[in-house]
Amino acid sequence: MRGLYEKLDELLPDGRLSDTLVIYVYSDSDTEYARNLQFFVRNGMWEGDGCDYIIVVQQVGYPADVMHPQDAR
Numbered sequence: 001m002r003g004l005y006e007k008l009d010e011l012l013p014d015g016r017l018s019d020t021l022v023i024y025v026y027s028d029s030d031t032e033y034a035r036n037l038q039f040f041v042r043n044g045m046w047e048g049d050g051c052d053y054i055i056v057v058q059q060v061g062y063p064a065d066v067m068h069p070q071d072a073r
Contacts, residue, residue, distance in 0.1 A: 018052045019051075020052070021052050021053075021054070022052070022053045023056060024037070024040060025058060026057050026058065028057075037055070
């Protein structure tokens with residue numbers, strides 16, 4: 001796990017880790033999965049919620065029609 005935290009330190013602009021890390025694993029193997037991801041991003045993520053988020057994309061790429069927060073990397 002040490003490597004993961006070192007990478008998070010690079011990605012987070014202020015270098016601080018939140019109390020909670022949420023990891024969402026996405027695959028584009030079914031169209032329903034893109035809708036699930038869209039729902040999660042719209043309803044489950046918000047600035048200042050005390051969480052850091054990692055979205056792991058298992059295949060080709062992040063769906064173009066799924067919006068993500070402004071500070072996403």
